[in-house]
Amino acid sequence: MGGFFTGRTLTGIGRDLRAGRESARGLVTRALESVDKDLNAFVTLDEEGAEAAARWADEELASGVDRGPLHGVPVAVKDIIDVAGLPTGMGSGHYAGHVAEADAACVTMLRNAGAVIVGKTGTQEFAFGGSGDVSVNGAVRNPRDRERMSGGSSSGSAVAVAAGMVPLAIGTDTGGSVRIPSAFCGIAGFKPPHGAIPAGGVFPLSRSLDHVGVLAATAADCRVAYHALTGPAEAVPSLLDGESGGGGRAGSTAYGRVAWIEPPACDPEVERRVRALFPDAPSERIDFAGLRQVFLAIEYSEAYDVHAERVAEAPGRYQPATLARLEEAGRMPGWRLVRALRERDRYAEEIAGLLDRYDLLAMPTMPIPAPRIGATEVGLGSLTALLVSLTSPWNVLGLPALSVPAGTVPVDGGGEMPVGAQLVTRRGAESLLFEAADHLGLGAR
Amino acid sequence: MGGFFTGRTLTGIGRDLRAGRESARGLVTRALESVDKDLNAFVTLDEEGAEAAARWADEELASGVDRGPLHGVPVAVKDIIDVAGLPTGMGSGHYAGHVAEADAACVTMLRNAGAVIVGKTGTQEFAFGGSGDVSVNGAVRNPRDRERMSGGSSSGSAVAVAAGMVPLAIGTDTGGSVRIPSAFCGIAGFKPPHGAIPAGGVFPLSRSLDHVGVLAATAADCRVAYHALTGPAEAVPSLLDGESGGGGRAGSTAYGRVAWIEPPACDPEVERRVRALFPDAPSERIDFAGLRQVFLAIEYSEAYDVHAERVAEAPGRYQPATLARLEEAGRMPGWRLVRALRERDRYAEEIAGLLDRYDLLAMPTMPIPAPRIGATEVGLGSLTALLVSLTSPWNVLGLPALSVPAGTVPVDGGGEMPVGAQLVTRRGAESLLFEAADHLGLGAR
Structure with missing residues (x-):
C-alpha cells in the first residue's frame, strides 16, 4: 500500500499534467519507483518503452495535442494481452521467451488515448482460474495481507492498482477475472458488455465468454478509462427520471430501481456488509446453480479447444493445477454444451425480464474475503467454484458488471480484508452502474 | 416391385385425375392394395383418414378447386414426423402408443397442396442410422432383394415408393437418410437446402443437420413435389447460358460445369458406373475425412442432448445398436464440437470456392450397393461410417443434394442392386440438380 498513485484520481492526474505540475515522464518514474517486487504484480517492466511513450506524450501536450483523460497516464497490461515487442508470458511455461509482434486491439486503443504502458502484469496461468496463485511466475500477493490471495486471473493488474503502482490497469474477465481480484484487493473493476472492448490480440480462454475490462482505484476512474477507450457512452434513455427511477416503486432509489440478488452461498459478514448498502432493495433470486452449469459447459469446451494440442504434447509445462483443470x-x-447454449438463451430472457423491472442488480462480488495463498477449500466449499459463483453469470449473459470496494470484514487470524459490491445492468446502460456507485459514495475514495 | 404406382409419374397421375380417368379415392384404394406387408414399409396405414382426404380432394377438383400437382396424390410420411391423430412411433420402444396431437409443418404443407396421407413409414430407430434394419418394428426390406437392407433412416418411405405403393413419400435426412435408402432402392431422393422445408413437428436427431426431404421414383417427380411444397423455385441466374454453362471450360456440359468429386473409399463397380455419367468432368478432391469429424461432433452432441434423459432412465427400451451409438x-x-463449428465455417468457404468454379458436384450417393440385412462390416470397412461417408458433408454444409438412380451393379451371390448418383449445388440453385438429371436421362424412368 502507499505507492505514488494511492489516493490519486485520473482526473487529478490529468489536471496536474495539464497545469505543468507533473509530466508524463515524471509519472513513469513514480510508477517504476512504486513497484514493490515482493507483491509480484509485474512480470515485465518496460522502462525504455514507457519513457519513450511518456516523452512523446509530454511533447504532444506541450504542442497542444491532447488525447484526453488517459494522455500521459501510466497503465499496466495483463500478461495475456499482446504489447508489441514485449514478452507475452501467459503465466505459463509454455510461453517462455515468447515476444509479441503486434499490439492487441485494446493496447492500440490505449496508445491512441495517449496512455503510457509501463509493463505487463502477472496472470493466473492462461487466465484459467481466479485465485491468483497459479503461475510459472509464482503467486501474486494481496497488498492488504501478503499471505492472502490477490484473486485472479488479472492478479497483477489489480495489485498494481491497489498498491498505487499505477492508476489504471487492463485485465480480462471470462468468469470474473477482473472483478475477483478487484474485490479481493479493495479496488474497482469493470467488465463491460461483451465485445465493447475488442479482444483481438488477447490470448483466448473461452472466446464467447472473454471480456476485456479495466481496473482502477474507484468506479469513477473505471468510467473515465472506459469512456476514453470506447468513446462517450451512448445516451441512456432517462432511466433516472420518471418511471424507472421514480419514487414509490419497490427498490426505487435516486439512482434507479435496485434488486438485491440473494447469493446462494456467502460468508454472512460479507453479505451483511454489502446488503447494508441497499437496505430497501427487494430480494430476488436467480438460478445461480443452473447458470454455473451453462458457464462451465461453455468455458470448459472452449478452453480445451484452445489447449488440446498443448495438453497432448507438453502437459508437463503447465502448472499441475492448470493441467488438472484442463483435463x-x-x-x-x-x-452438455449444446444444452448450455440453449439454456443460455432461456436465462438471457429470464434476466431481461428482471432487468425490465429493475435498473440494477446488486450482490456481493465475492462470497468470501481473500483466502490464504494456496488454499483450495474454504468453509463454504471448493474455492474454484466459489470464486466465480457470483461473477460468471454476467459473462454467460454478456452484461456489464462493476465491482466497487464496499469496506472490509474481519478475517480469521485477525485483521480486515476488503469486500466488493457488484452491480449489473442492461447492455448499453452501463452509465447507470457508475452513477449508482457515485450515489452510494462508492464511486470515489 | 410392381405396385400400382410403378411406372407412373406425378404429372401423369395429375392428368388422369383431371381427365376423370382416376379419382383420388381410387388412388387411395390402389395404394392400399399395393402395400406388400412383407417389405415392412408401413408401420401405420390410415385407411379412414386417407379416404376422407381423398373424398375431399375429389370434391374440390370437381368444384374447380385445384391445389396443384399433389392434389389427390397418395403420400407416405416417415414415422418420426407428426400427423395429427396418428401414432408417431420413431421406430422405438420409447414411443409405443404415442399419438401425435398436431400435424408437422411439412404435413400441413402437404395437406395444403391437396396430398392424401395414406400412412406412416418405418424408420430407423429415432432416425439414428442409415441401415434401415434397426427398429422396434423390425427391418425394412429392399424390394430388389428382400434379404438386403433398404437403407435408412427413411427406410419405409423409400421402399413404399420403390415398390410402387405410393408415388411420393416424405422423409428426413440428417446425414443422408433420404438419399441412402433412395440409392439402395433405386429411386430418387432430394435433400433440399437446410430449412427449405421446415422441420417443426419432426422429432429431432441433430437440429442443425436435420433436413426434411422428398422421395419419388424420379428426379422429375422430386422436383414437382419440392416446388409444390415450397412454391416455385427462385430464378436461378442463367447458369446454363454464357459463362457458367458455356463450352470449352473444364467440365462444361449442356447443363453446367460439373466436377467429379473423388470418393475416398468406394466399390470400384459403383464408382465406374457413376463416373461414366460424367466422362469429361475434371476430378476434384474434398476433405471427406475432416468433414466426417465435423459431422460426427455436431450430430453426436446434438443427438445425445435430445436423448440424455431417456438413456439414463430407460436404456432398455432402445434397440441395442441404437443404445450403443447413443452412448x-x-x-x-x-x-470437439467447438472445433467442429469453427471447421464447418472453413469448409463452407472452401466448398463455396469449388462452387464458384463448378455448378454441380457429382459423386456416387453410396460407396456400396445395399448390403445384406444385419451386416455391420463390409469389405471397405465399418458400415456405420460408410453409409454416410458421401452424403453427410452436404448436411454439414446445408447444400441441396439429389440422389438419382444410375443403373445397377452385380453383387455377391448373384443379381444386381441399384446405384445412386449424387449431385450437389449451391443453395438456391437446386433447379440445376433437376435439369442435370433430365439431361443425363436420369430425370425420368
Whole structure:
C-alpha cells in the first residue's frame, strides 16, 4: 500500500499534467519507483518503452495535442494481452521467451488515448482460474495481507492498482477475472458488455465468454478509462427520471430501481456488509446453480479447444493445477454444451425480464474475503467454484458488471480484508452502474 | 416391385385425375392394395383418414378447386414426423402408443397442396442410422432383394415408393437418410437446402443437420413435389447460358460445369458406373475425412442432448445398436464440437470456392450397393461410417443434394442392386440438380 498513485484520481492526474505540475515522464518514474517486487504484480517492466511513450506524450501536450483523460497516464497490461515487442508470458511455461509482434486491439486503443504502458502484469496461468496463485511466475500477493490471495486471473493488474503502482490497469474477465481480484484487493473493476472492448490480440480462454475490462482505484476512474477507450457512452434513455427511477416503486432509489440478488452461498459478514448498502432493495433470486452449469459447459469446451494440442504434447509445462483443470475441461461432453447454449438463451430472457423491472442488480462480488495463498477449500466449499459463483453469470449473459470496494470484514487470524459490491445492468446502460456507485459514495475514495 | 404406382409419374397421375380417368379415392384404394406387408414399409396405414382426404380432394377438383400437382396424390410420411391423430412411433420402444396431437409443418404443407396421407413409414430407430434394419418394428426390406437392407433412416418411405405403393413419400435426412435408402432402392431422393422445408413437428436427431426431404421414383417427380411444397423455385441466374454453362471450360456440359468429386473409399463397380455419367468432368478432391469429424461432433452432441434423459432412465427400451451409438454420442467431447463449428465455417468457404468454379458436384450417393440385412462390416470397412461417408458433408454444409438412380451393379451371390448418383449445388440453385438429371436421362424412368 502507499505507492505514488494511492489516493490519486485520473482526473487529478490529468489536471496536474495539464497545469505543468507533473509530466508524463515524471509519472513513469513514480510508477517504476512504486513497484514493490515482493507483491509480484509485474512480470515485465518496460522502462525504455514507457519513457519513450511518456516523452512523446509530454511533447504532444506541450504542442497542444491532447488525447484526453488517459494522455500521459501510466497503465499496466495483463500478461495475456499482446504489447508489441514485449514478452507475452501467459503465466505459463509454455510461453517462455515468447515476444509479441503486434499490439492487441485494446493496447492500440490505449496508445491512441495517449496512455503510457509501463509493463505487463502477472496472470493466473492462461487466465484459467481466479485465485491468483497459479503461475510459472509464482503467486501474486494481496497488498492488504501478503499471505492472502490477490484473486485472479488479472492478479497483477489489480495489485498494481491497489498498491498505487499505477492508476489504471487492463485485465480480462471470462468468469470474473477482473472483478475477483478487484474485490479481493479493495479496488474497482469493470467488465463491460461483451465485445465493447475488442479482444483481438488477447490470448483466448473461452472466446464467447472473454471480456476485456479495466481496473482502477474507484468506479469513477473505471468510467473515465472506459469512456476514453470506447468513446462517450451512448445516451441512456432517462432511466433516472420518471418511471424507472421514480419514487414509490419497490427498490426505487435516486439512482434507479435496485434488486438485491440473494447469493446462494456467502460468508454472512460479507453479505451483511454489502446488503447494508441497499437496505430497501427487494430480494430476488436467480438460478445461480443452473447458470454455473451453462458457464462451465461453455468455458470448459472452449478452453480445451484452445489447449488440446498443448495438453497432448507438453502437459508437463503447465502448472499441475492448470493441467488438472484442463483435463477436466477436456471431458466436458458436447451434449452438455449444446444444452448450455440453449439454456443460455432461456436465462438471457429470464434476466431481461428482471432487468425490465429493475435498473440494477446488486450482490456481493465475492462470497468470501481473500483466502490464504494456496488454499483450495474454504468453509463454504471448493474455492474454484466459489470464486466465480457470483461473477460468471454476467459473462454467460454478456452484461456489464462493476465491482466497487464496499469496506472490509474481519478475517480469521485477525485483521480486515476488503469486500466488493457488484452491480449489473442492461447492455448499453452501463452509465447507470457508475452513477449508482457515485450515489452510494462508492464511486470515489 | 410392381405396385400400382410403378411406372407412373406425378404429372401423369395429375392428368388422369383431371381427365376423370382416376379419382383420388381410387388412388387411395390402389395404394392400399399395393402395400406388400412383407417389405415392412408401413408401420401405420390410415385407411379412414386417407379416404376422407381423398373424398375431399375429389370434391374440390370437381368444384374447380385445384391445389396443384399433389392434389389427390397418395403420400407416405416417415414415422418420426407428426400427423395429427396418428401414432408417431420413431421406430422405438420409447414411443409405443404415442399419438401425435398436431400435424408437422411439412404435413400441413402437404395437406395444403391437396396430398392424401395414406400412412406412416418405418424408420430407423429415432432416425439414428442409415441401415434401415434397426427398429422396434423390425427391418425394412429392399424390394430388389428382400434379404438386403433398404437403407435408412427413411427406410419405409423409400421402399413404399420403390415398390410402387405410393408415388411420393416424405422423409428426413440428417446425414443422408433420404438419399441412402433412395440409392439402395433405386429411386430418387432430394435433400433440399437446410430449412427449405421446415422441420417443426419432426422429432429431432441433430437440429442443425436435420433436413426434411422428398422421395419419388424420379428426379422429375422430386422436383414437382419440392416446388409444390415450397412454391416455385427462385430464378436461378442463367447458369446454363454464357459463362457458367458455356463450352470449352473444364467440365462444361449442356447443363453446367460439373466436377467429379473423388470418393475416398468406394466399390470400384459403383464408382465406374457413376463416373461414366460424367466422362469429361475434371476430378476434384474434398476433405471427406475432416468433414466426417465435423459431422460426427455436431450430430453426436446434438443427438445425445435430445436423448440424455431417456438413456439414463430407460436404456432398455432402445434397440441395442441404437443404445450403443447413443452412448458413444454421449462421450463426444465439447471441445470437439467447438472445433467442429469453427471447421464447418472453413469448409463452407472452401466448398463455396469449388462452387464458384463448378455448378454441380457429382459423386456416387453410396460407396456400396445395399448390403445384406444385419451386416455391420463390409469389405471397405465399418458400415456405420460408410453409409454416410458421401452424403453427410452436404448436411454439414446445408447444400441441396439429389440422389438419382444410375443403373445397377452385380453383387455377391448373384443379381444386381441399384446405384445412386449424387449431385450437389449451391443453395438456391437446386433447379440445376433437376435439369442435370433430365439431361443425363436420369430425370425420368
